[in-house]
Amino acid sequence: MLxxxxxxxxxxxxERWTGLGLSLxxxxxxxxxxxxxxxxxxxxxxxxxxxxxxxxxxxxCGHALAAKLVGWRVTQMVLGVGPELFRFRVGETRVVVRALLAEGYVVPTPRVAGLARAKSALVYAGGPGAELLVAGALALAWGWGPFFVQSDSYPLIACQSAALALTIGAVTNLVPHTLAGAANDGMGILLSPGLGLPHFTYLLAVPASRAVEEALHVGDLPLAAETADRALAAHPDNPHLALLRVRVLSATGETDAAVEALEALRETAPRDPLVEAELLHAAALIALYSQDPELLGRALQAVQAAIHAGGASARFEATRGALLYEQGRMDEAFAALQRAYKGTRDPILEDHCVAYLALVTQALGRSEDHSRFARELSRRGTHAHLQRKLAEASANVGGDPR
Amino acid sequence: MQEYSYAPSQTAVADRSTFIVKTYLHLLGAIMAFVAIEVGIFASGLALPLAQAMMGVSWLLVLGAFMMVSWLGSRVAATAESKVAQYAALGAYVLAEAIIFVPMLLIADMQAGGVITSAALVTIMGFLGLTAVVFVTRKDFSFLRGVLLWAGFGVLLLIVAGVLFGFELGTFFSVGMVVFAGAAILYDTSNVLHHYPEDRYVGAALALFASVALLFWYVLRLFMSRD
Structure with a gap:
């Protein structure tokens, strides 16, 4: 089962109703x-x-507070999984609350790379540390010794239960493992001392990358361009931010300008595997947006080289799956898109995977699975250009896009 | 690398059948090894000291150690390329199950000897019935994973709370766990039929064995509470 x-x-x-019935x-x-x-x-x-x-x-909040204490930014805090209920802002932090409050994450970002390894470990430790502190405070409030007895006193049972929930949360997060491709706190603490400067240069670009991807996702190209320009002006030497400009150019259909900007960046960007992988991935995305057959032919090699350089991240696998679809290699496309879809909880990347899986399952003639992905795509209401593509593909085979 | 498919293609039907036969032969082997280990432990007189040792330490420690072995065994059997490593994982898992069952079987044997046989028969019948449901309907039960994971987490919380706060889990809990184990058998069997890569029969057998053992544990617990 594991x-x-x-x-x-x-x-x-x-299946939804069966699952709900069994749970109840x-x-x-x-x-x-x-x-x-x-x-x-x-x-x-x-x-x-x-x-x-x-x-x-x-x-x-422990992670966020630790990040603030070491001078990092916290751009996003997500509480829970499942459908989004509401969102609000606390300073520069966007807080998103989802339906099932079972797990969450924060997006901490360094302002400068100084002492970044130690600060990263502290930010990871902040979450479980805060839980253990509150649990310890509860025990101290009862005078420590009397807290650790079995009793039928309601207030004591309530406090013990709260302390136990906090302790289990802390301990499970401190046991090193990865979840959907991301390191948990224990793994993050262990890995932090070994992280290189390129990793923190990448982290520094994450909030702007995220904002640009969100703007592109909803089709707000001017906002995407403005966000990319503003971020690059603040950190002109960051190659990941320079790549955002390339992403925007390719999304707006300026393929030649995007290729030119990418080539210029290849000349100046530092030679490290992370940047190399992102450059190759950007080249593949330009080809995907352009739909130019010549570029598409080379794009698959580019994304495979990106996976070789930077590891098989869900983003790279998703792009690889889309390119395989464009080349008509449906079984391979399905496998790559499944690896991406199973390896991410990022809603934007999930949308991409769902859209292409709808197309791929249709091409493979898996009607039941196609209808699941097509229905999910409609429910999500995103990726208008892929929905159009799906409708066209359905019209070609005489099927129903729903 | 993990590959995914929804259903075997026409040309792969023979390979799939071979995989399924191998999986169930390995499951049978695992069950027979489990029985042989138990018979060996009881016949050698090790059962009582082993049970006393396990009941002398916190049940949370025993459970924690068992969970570690389960997690490692499942992971190795599912991902290791080496067949030796996969068999070692299955062997370690069967041994861990055999050890954790000793106190329960000892108490059941002392309480009423026939109860173990009755629980085993009910478990076998339940397993065969659920297997038949999957093979006859060919329904894909992989959607149960989310429910099983969250319910499994809830069960762990309940067991931890029971040990730390000092209360016994009763008949309704056992019934719930029988339902849970049944759902796990549907999920695992469906994965055997539809999704496991064909070189992973050892890992598939381990997953099925874990679910059958879980069902046996709680059926036996129910029978013991009745008697």
């Missing part, structure tokens, strides 16, 4: 077990579930 060999695909309505049945049986026969200490289970959300908030 290993997942199946492809990721959107649930059908029937299991939850109902576990709650029934708590109630019969009832003992006050059995309330620890529902209280643990109840305190999971506040523990998550403490965890993410």
């Amino acid at each position: 290993h997942d060999p199946a492809p990721r695909r959107p649930l059908s309505p029937g 049945l299991l939850f109902g049986l576990f709650v029934a077990d708590v109630l019969s026969p009832f003992e006050p200490r059995k309330l620890a289970f529902p209280l643990l579930l109840l305190f999971w959300a506040p523990a998550l908030v403490v965890h993410e």
